[in-house]
Amino acid sequence: MLKSYVGKNVCKVDAQDKVTGQALYPDDIYFEDMLYLKIKRATHPHAYLRRIDTGKAEKLTGVVKIITAADIPQVKNFGLIIKDQPVLVGVGQKMRYMGDALAIVIAESKEVASQAVKLIEVEVEELEVISDPLRAMEKDAPLIHQDSNVLATHYLKKGDIKKGFTQADIIAENEYRTSTLDHVPLQVEAGVGIYDKKSGVIKLWVATQWLHDTQADIAQSLGLSKEKIRIIQPVIGGAFGKKEDISVHLHLALAAMETKRPVKLTYSREESMIAQSKRHPFIIRMKTGVTNKGYLTACQVEVIGDTGAYASSGPAVVHKGMYHCTGPYNVDNVSGVAYTVYTNNTYCGAMRGFGTTQMAFAYESQMDILAHQLGINPVQFRLQNAYDIGSSTPNSQRLTHSVGVKETIKGAAVMAAWKEGSP
Amino acid sequence: MKKRGRGIATIMFGFGYGEGFPDHSIASAEIEEEGKILIRTAAADVGQGILTTISQISAEVLKVKPEAIQIIPGDTHLTKNSGSSSATRQTFFTGNAVKEASEGLLSNIYHYASIEFRSNHVELGIKGGYIFRKDNPNNQLSYWELAERVKARGDNLKAESSFFPHTDKPDPETGQGEKLYVAYTFVTQIIDLEVNTDTGIVEVLKVYTAADIGKAINPKNVEGQIEGGTVQGIGMALMEEQIIKEGITLNPDLTGYLIPTSMDTPHFITRLIENEDSEGPYGAKGIGEPATIATAPAIANAIYDAIGVRIYDLPITPEKILKALKEKVKFTSEGWLGL
Numbered sequence: 001m002l003k004s005y006v007g008k009n010v011c012k013v014d015a016q017d018k019v020t021g022q023a024l025y026p027d028d029i030y031f032e033d034m035l036y037l038k039i040k041r042a043t044h045p046h047a048y049l050r051r052i053d054t055g056k057a058e059k060l061t062g063v064v065k066i067i068t069a070a071d072i073p074q075v076k077n078f079g080l081i082i083k084d085q086p087v088l089v090g091v092g093q094k095m096r097y098m099g100d101a102l103a104i105v106i107a108e109s110k111e112v113a114s115q116a117v118k119l120i121e122v123e124v125e126e127l128e129v130i131s132d133p134l135r136a137m138e139k140d141a142p143l144i145h146q147d148s149n150v151l152a153t154h155y156l157k158k159g160d161i162k163k164g165f166t167q168a169d170i171i172a173e174n175e176y177r178t179s180t181l182d183h184v185p186l187q188v189e190a191g192v193g194i195y196d197k198k199s200g201v202i203k204l205w206v207a208t209q210w211l212h213d214t215q216a217d218i219a220q221s222l223g224l225s226k227e228k229i230r231i232i233q234p235v236i237g238g239a240f241g242k243k244e245d246i247s248v249h250l251h252l253a254l255a256a257m258e259t260k261r262p263v264k265l266t267y268s269r270e271e272s273m274i275a276q277s278k279r280h281p282f283i284i285r286m287k288t289g290v291t292n293k294g295y296l297t298a299c300q301v302e303v304i305g306d307t308g309a310y311a312s313s314g315p316a317v318v319h320k321g322m323y324h325c326t327g328p329y330n331v332d333n334v335s336g337v338a339y340t341v342y343t344n345n346t347y348c349g350a351m352r353g354f355g356t357t358q359m360a361f362a363y364e365s366q367m368d369i370l371a372h373q374l375g376i377n378p379v380q381f382r383l384q385n386a387y388d389i390g391s392s393t394p395n396s397q398r399l400t401h402s403v404g405v406k407e408t409i410k411g412a413a414v415m416a417a418w419k420e421g422s423p
Numbered sequence: 424m425k426k427r428g429r430g431i432a433t434i435m436f437g438f439g440y441g442e443g444f445p446d447h448s449i450a451s452a453e454i455e456e457e458g459k460i461l462i463r464t465a466a467a468d469v470g471q472g473i474l475t476t477i478s479q480i481s482a483e484v485l486k487v488k489p490e491a492i493q494i495i496p497g498d499t500h501l502t503k504n505s506g507s508s509s510a511t512r513q514t515f516f517t518g519n520a521v522k523e524a525s526e527g528l529l530s531n532i533y534h535y536a537s538i539e540f541r542s543n544h545v546e547l548g549i550k551g552g553y554i555f556r557k558d559n560p561n562n563q564l565s566y567w568e569l570a571e572r573v574k575a576r577g578d579n580l581k582a583e584s585s586f587f588p589h590t591d592k593p594d595p596e597t598g599q600g601e602k603l604y605v606a607y608t609f610v611t612q613i614i615d616l617e618v619n620t621d622t623g624i625v626e627v628l629k630v631y632t633a634a635d636i637g638k639a640i641n642p643k644n645v646e647g648q649i650e651g652g653t654v655q656g657i658g659m660a661l662m663e664e665q666i667i668k669e670g671i672t673l674n675p676d677l678t679g680y681l682i683p684t685s686m687d688t689p690h691f692i693t694r695l696i697e698n699e700d701s702e703g704p705y706g707a708k709g710i711g712e713p714a715t716i717a718t719a720p721a722i723a724n725a726i727y728d729a730i731g732v733r734i735y736d737l738p739i740t741p742e743k744i745l746k747a748l749k750e751k752v753k754f755t756s757e758g759w760l761g762l
Contacts, residue, residue, distance in 0.1 A: 013478055
């Protein structure tokens with residue numbers, strides 16, 4: 001039956017508000033009597049905090065309160081998969097990257113809050129900074145957290161990898177590297193919080209990609225029931241994975257409870273880039289085997305994903321990348337290992353493609369290299385190896401329906417008028 | 424000198440959290456104030472257009488205009504869990520939950536109308552928010568009038584539904600499992616570009632994309648995702664890198680960290696492969712993440728095609744291209760190639 005609305009180019013429901021400036025993004029929200037927050041960040045990427053002195057900052061006119069870890073002993077760590085990230089680093093504790101928060105300054109204006117942050121005095125005991133995941137994996141490397149710097153190791157084994165390479169006539173073996181990326185959403189981390197004395201509910205207007213999960217993480221960190229945390233989704237100015245993690249939420253909640261006044265916190269772009277999650281840089285070592293006739297026989301991969309100072313989605317990202325190591329091609333023999341590694345870099349989390357974006361750079365470069373070595377047209381090479389219904393993925397998931405990969409190859413080639421013999 | 428090249432990349436993406444993680448979405452549909460139908464969902468619209476998608480699906484099921492669909496914007500205290508707007512999952516998960524909730528509401532509209540009209544379900548017709556007996560179309564009730572009557576009976580005209588497909592946890596030693604992800608999206612991109620061998624600057628000219636997305640609920644939105652994702656992929660391929668040395672970010676601003684602008688945006692030619700063969704609403708699959716994945720390798724392959732050098736580390740900056748070209752000339756002049 002013909003459909004009325006599905007498959008039609010219906011105008012986006014939020015388009016008018018956005019183009020006319022009516023849409024309320026978190027930083028647009030304003031309340032009378034509102035206070036402004038600014039976060040004092042780590043002064044060293046890897047160091048023990050030995051002393052923090054907020055005395056001078058507190059004396060500045062317009063500063064209402066400065067919260068340090070000593071004020072919130074009951075507050076617990078947070079994190080999407082592992083609760084390894086502190087709300088505030090306390091004296092005697094470690095800062096693990098430049099985005100770690102040391103204090104929350106609450107002031108009558110943004111300007112005063114920024115000035116006050118500069119007046120906070122900090123003494124640290126510096127440790128070796130680990131910026132390279134390969135160094136982090138060495139036996140003598142200092143531990144960034146309590147346990148190993150290798151946060152997670154995942155494996156992939158399908159078929160017989162030795163046999164696969166024996167069957168191969170040509171083998172390509174290369175190392176690929178991808179860079180640390182920021183999502184660069186137009187809207188940086190921002191929000192407003194209000195504490196309702198009567199109900200004890202903290203209301204937060206903060207963009208999040210997963211309302212109820214963020215609510216749960218805030219609640220467990222503050223030791224409150226979920227009902228006491230109400231998140232109202234403002235209009236979101238882009239996310240791409242960067243708004244899955246906690247950012248301003250807990251600091252807003254603590255400041256709202258402390259002052260009983262509306263509070264606002266908006267990151268600068270610089271703060272957003274330094275403090276909030278990144279796309280994992282990957283080191284990918286890939287070995288791919290193919291017969292003279294151009295059929296893939298084996299794929300072996302080693303992945304090292306630098307997850308930075310905290311886990312975030314890291315343990316899920318790095319191995320999801322590995323699980324996609326063959327791309328949409330039939331390969332009977334697959335073997336892989338993926339390491340998710342802590343360093344003192346900005347922590348990495350979810351970003352569009354979740355590890356598979358990095359992996360595609362490796363497997364599709366390999367396909368191109370092999371096509372050239374074989375002297376086969378790269379379109380033909382992909383077509384003859386691509387999945388069909390009944391194919392099985394590196395995880396041995398049998399594909400039972402909706403496998404249109406060959407149609408995408410043919411479709412793109414037809415559109416681009418890819419001729420036989422052209423690259 | 425400017426040299427042209429063409430590269431191809433084909434990718435797959437298993438969407439949803441998968442791997443046995445309890446991935447689900449809850450939605451409800453109810454008759455609201457005159458002329459409106461209220462959908463409750465916590466699905467975050469990050470700009471991808473999920474709220475538009477939801478309104479189209481619900482309007483389709485309930486045979487009303489999309490403008491009649493009102494969606495409660497996310498609020499933990501007014502909506503139930505819809506999972507995250509990530510993992511390319513919202514159209515598939517919340518789309519299905521909204522479709523089922525809307526179907527539940529429609530079933531109840533039929534149920535209560537058949538009581539009001541003293542008829543069988545097959546004798547009832549539905550159009551534009553009205554329900555009527557086919558043998559007497561003038562005798563009709565609007566959904567909202569019907570809702571009033573249902574209320575008078577002490578009941579409510581609403582329905583809640585959820586979508587909660589099963590996936591398997593992979594074996595920890597081997598990563599093997601029967602069903603790791605609910606489904607896969609496939610994309611092929613062919614990219615034409617030009618490399619300036621004097622400056623090392625790459626200009627992406629044309630991007631041909633064919634995407635197997637099952638069914639486009641809103642083709643323009645899907646194209647928008649593909650174009651935006653591709654531009655993000657161009658950034659990853661050619662310019663973006665947060666440089667962190669000894670834990671310190673050296674370029675924490677958009678002066679030092681370059682992203683593509685409209686001037687870097689190529690010409691797009693896109694084809695949507697719609698076999699309507701997935702378990703998503705109307706056969707739809709997700710496109711959010713797959714839209715960005717093929718771009719970087721297609722560009723790397725096109726650069727190789729243009730100038731015969733392969734770069735193994737991203738981003739492929741002008742500096743890396745010039746350095747690689749220099750080394751290639753050295754090898755060639757010393758006769759190392761072709762050995």
